[in-house]
Amino acid sequence: MKPIHWLAVVPFIGMLIGPIVHNDVRPFIFGMPFPLGWVTVWVVLTALIMALVYVIDPANRDDTP
Amino acid sequence: MNAALVLIALAAVVALLLGLAARRGRTMGMEQWAVGGRGFGWIFVFLLLAGEIYTTFTFLGASGFAYGLGAPAYYIIAYGTLAYVIAYFMLPPIWAYARDHGLHSQPDFFTHKYDSQALGALVSLVDLVALLPYLVLQLTGLGIIVVAAGYGAVSKDVAVWIGAAIVTVYVIVSGIHGSAWTAVLKDILILVVVLFLGIYLPVHLYGGIGPMFEKIDAAKPGFLAFAASGQSVAWFVSTVLLTALGFFMWPHSFSACYTAKEARVFRRNAIILPIYQLVLLFVFFVGFAAVLRVPGLHGGDTNLALFKLVTQEFPPVVVGIIGAAGIFTALVPGSLISMTASMLLAKNLIGLARPGATDTQHVALAKWLVPVIMLVAVYFTLTGNATIVTMLLVGYSYVTQLFPSVIASLMRRNRVSAAGAFAGILVGVMITTVLTFTKTTIGSVFPELPEAVRDLNVGIVALVGNVVVMLAVSAATRSRVPAARAA
Numbered sequence: 373m374k375p376i377h378w379l380a381v382v383p384f385i386g387m388l389i390g391p392i393v394h395n396d397v398r399p400f401i402f403g404m405p406f407p408l409g410w411v412t413v414w415v416v417l418t419a420l421i422m423a424l425v426y427v428i429d430p431a432n433r434d435d436t437p
Numbered sequence: 438m439n440a441a442l443v444l445i446a447l448a449a450v451v452a453l454l455l456g457l458a459a460r461r462g463r464t465m466g467m468e469q470w471a472v473g474g475r476g477f478g479w480i481f482v483f484l485l486l487a488g489e490i491y492t493t494f495t496f497l498g499a500s501g502f503a504y505g506l507g508a509p510a511y512y513i514i515a516y517g518t519l520a521y522v523i524a525y526f527m528l529p530p531i532w533a534y535a536r537d538h539g540l541h542s543q544p545d546f547f548t549h550k551y552d553s554q555a556l557g558a559l560v561s562l563v564d565l566v567a568l569l570p571y572l573v574l575q576l577t578g579l580g581i582i583v584v585a586a587g588y589g590a591v592s593k594d595v596a597v598w599i600g601a602a603i604v605t606v607y608v609i610v611s612g613i614h615g616s617a618w619t620a621v622l623k624d625i626l627i628l629v630v631v632l633f634l635g636i637y638l639p640v641h642l643y644g645g646i647g648p649m650f651e652k653i654d655a656a657k658p659g660f661l662a663f664a665a666s667g668q669s670v671a672w673f674v675s676t677v678l679l680t681a682l683g684f685f686m687w688p689h690s691f692s693a694c695y696t697a698k699e700a701r702v703f704r705r706n707a708i709i710l711p712i713y714q715l716v717l718l719f720v721f722f723v724g725f726a727a728v729l730r731v732p733g734l735h736g737g738d739t740n741l742a743l744f745k746l747v748t749q750e751f752p753p754v755v756v757g758i759i760g761a762a763g764i765f766t767a768l769v770p771g772s773l774i775s776m777t778a779s780m781l782l783a784k785n786l787i788g789l790a791r792p793g794a795t796d797t798q799h800v801a802l803a804k805w806l807v808p809v810i811m812l813v814a815v816y817f818t819l820t821g822n823a824t825i826v827t828m829l830l831v832g833y834s835y836v837t838q839l840f841p842s843v844i845a846s847l848m849r850r851n852r853v854s855a856a857g858a859f860a861g862i863l864v865g866v867m868i869t870t871v872l873t874f875t876k877t878t879i880g881s882v883f884p885e886l887p888e889a890v891r892d893l894n895v896g897i898v899a900l901v902g903n904v905v906v907m908l909a910v911s912a913a914t915r916s917r918v919p920a921a922r923a924a
Contacts, residue, residue: 380522387515388674395670397654397661403647405654405661408511412718415518419711422525426704431529 376428383418387411442587444757445764449603452619452768456607459618467796470612470803471541471780473696477617482702484620485613485693485773486524487713490517491627492770493578496763497740499717503724505739507660509668510721516677518711520684525707527685529700530847540695541796542777543688543839544785550846553855554789556862560839561785563866564688567832568778569814571687572771574829576601576818578740579767585744586760588753597818600764601811604771608779609804613696616772623765628716630762635719638726638746646722653728660728666888675894682900683837689770689777775814779806831873834896838865841904853907856914861907868899 390410401409426432463469473481495513502510531546538549543564548557576597583596607615643649654661663670685691697703720743727742731749734742748756783803788794842858845851853861871877872895879898880891 377526380525383522384519384678387519388677391511391663391670391673395663397650397659400647400650403645403650405508405650407508407662408718408721411511411515412715415514415711415715418518418522419708422522422711423708425525426708429704432701432704 374429376425379421379425382421383414386417387414390414439588439590439753439757441753441757441760442590444754445583445587445760448761448764449599449768451622452765453603453607455618455622456603456615456772457610459607459611459614461614463614465610465612465800467541467800469614470800471695471776472535472692473613473617475536475696476698477696477702478698479702479705481617481620482694482697483706483709483713484624485617485696486690486706487624487710488616488620488690488693488770488773490714490717491624491766493575493582493763493767495717495720496627496631496766497578497581497743499720500724500727500743501734501739501741503721504727504734504742506668507657508663509673510724512673512677512680514714514717514721515673516680517684517714517717519677519681521707521710521714523681524685524710525704527844527847528694528703531691531843532694532697532700532703535692535695541692542781542785543691544781546691547839547842547846547858548785550851551842551855551858553859556855556859557785558789559859559862561781563835563839563862564781565778565786566828567835568688568774569810569817570829570832572774572778572810572814573817575767575771575774576814579764579771580818581740582744582760582763582767585741585748586756586763588748588756594819597815600768600771601815604768604775605808605811608772608776608807612776613693613773616769616776617696619765619772620769623762623769626758626762626765630759631716631719631723634743634747634759635722638750639722641750642726642730649722649726653725656729666892669888669892671889671892672894675892675897679837679894679896679900680833682840683833686836686839686843688781688836689773692777692780693773775807775810776803778810779803782806782810827873831869834869834873834899835866837896837900838862838869838903841900841907845907852911852915854911854914857907857909857911860910861903864906865899865903868902869896872898 391407394406397405399406401413404412468474499510499513502513534550535546540546540549544557544561547560548554579600580593580597583591584593639646639649643652650661663673694703723743723746727746731742731745734745747759780803783806784799787802788799839862841861842853845853878891878895879886879893883891
């Protein structure tokens with residue numbers, strides 16, 4: 373594992389910690405019940421984190437297959 | 438014949454023509470038929486991998502899940518997203534190994550990695566037992582959609598027979614190319630339909646998404662957050678983790694990754710697929726919109742929530758378009774599943790009895806087996822066998838048992854032996870079977886444990902048993918045959 377790969381652990385923690393810490397309908401997030409809104413926000417953050425990993429990961433440079 | 442039915446029939450014809458046209462003059466040998474000549478770019482791979490998101494199970498099941506159970510449905514969005522993160526690391530080496538060794542199926546991977554035909558055969562059996570109910574589910578969903586969207590003008594049996602025939606024909610002719618081409622139209626249609634329904638229905642019926650959830654929360658307090666026991670937060674966390682591990686262990690998803698032309702395809706998809714997963718949110722919105730509008734559906738009938746609401750709110754033309762999108766969600770995964778099942782049956786099980794057979798002979802047999810697999814699936818669909826429903830629940834847990842030995846085999850030095858992998862998978866599958874059929878939960882065996890432990894997904898027990906046995910047997914077999922599996 374290259375150091376940047378460890379960033380991929382963040383979505384696992386982020387996605388799951390919300391309902392563990394706060395399992396309640398309120399406050400609403402973007403009109404959605406808290407657990408659903410939390411998961412939704414983390415789906416977007418996961419995509420952003422993986423985009424960052426992709427850009428930094430040397431495996432994706434043009435000179436490597 | 439009503440307008441809706443005309444549109445659904447049209448969709449069926451288009452699916453067939455598109456599936457046939459996908460062949461485009463190619464000779465369908467093993468390489469083309471099973472893995473698309475390993476030449477698919479990111480869009481086709483994206484659609485094949487995303488195929489899991491929009492099967493009839495998600496279209497009907499996710500809306501029905503949200504409608505019937507509320508909060509537990511949230512896990513569906515979470516686990517897919519995390520599965521793609523795992524895929525970023527796991528799929529490139531699997532793909533590279535498959536390319537270098539000319540693999541065509543998931544059992545091929547085990548047979549080669551562990552140098553054991555017995556292990557390949559065991560994986561084939563696990564795969565078949567998991568795939569068949571999944572195929573039955575697609576056909577069952579197809580029947581439900583055609584009956585509901587066609588206002589009952591066509592019977593379930595007729596719909597299932599026609600759907601199965603269409604898939605059989607284009608799978609035989611075009612193989613995975615047929616799945617990929619029809620997947621393009623499927624995903625465009627479903628995207629439009631789901632976004633429209635998921636936005637229009639809450640706004641039209643409740644005045645917006647926020648107001649909709651306010652009203653549901655007022656009418657059913659607690660429905661939108663996790664329960665204190667049962668499908669609690671502990672259940673959510675353990676289920677998300679388990680299913681994320683199992684996601685790419687489905688044999689048709691696993692071997693769909695062989696079709697990519699370069700490894701970067703998977704890493705790029707790890708960015709896009711989570712966003713795509715969000716479309717499921719709108720499927721949930723439809724399910725939630727139905728909660729106060731078409732109340733009173735229970736058990737298996739919750740799967741009808743989407744179509745009950747849709748037929749109540751829209752004219753037949755719109756219902757027809759939704760139905761047309763719906764049958765694509767059955768046909769495309771159905772084609773991939775039936776192709777995968779017949780492939781591994783021909784090559785990895787029947788192939789054992791004819792060791793000299795070439796790939797050409799394997800693929801010829803596989804094409805003959807497509808209608809056989811389909812007939813079996815149609816039989817179970819029409820008889821509505823109760824066992825098949827239970828089998829479906831275990832299917833996911835079964836394929837998850839393959840995860841430990843796949844990961845071990847990707848390590849620089851694999852410490853797991855073929856015997857260890859074999860024993861681990863076997864034990865995992867057996868534990869899963871016993872626990873499911875006896876409806877055992879951790880809480881029912883150890884009622885004195887804290888709630889958070891009692892509610893853990895019982896699949897964890899099977900996975901832990903699997904890993905322990907796998908490591909123990911590997912240690913024992915390695916000491917007897919030193920360095921036998923160093924490669």
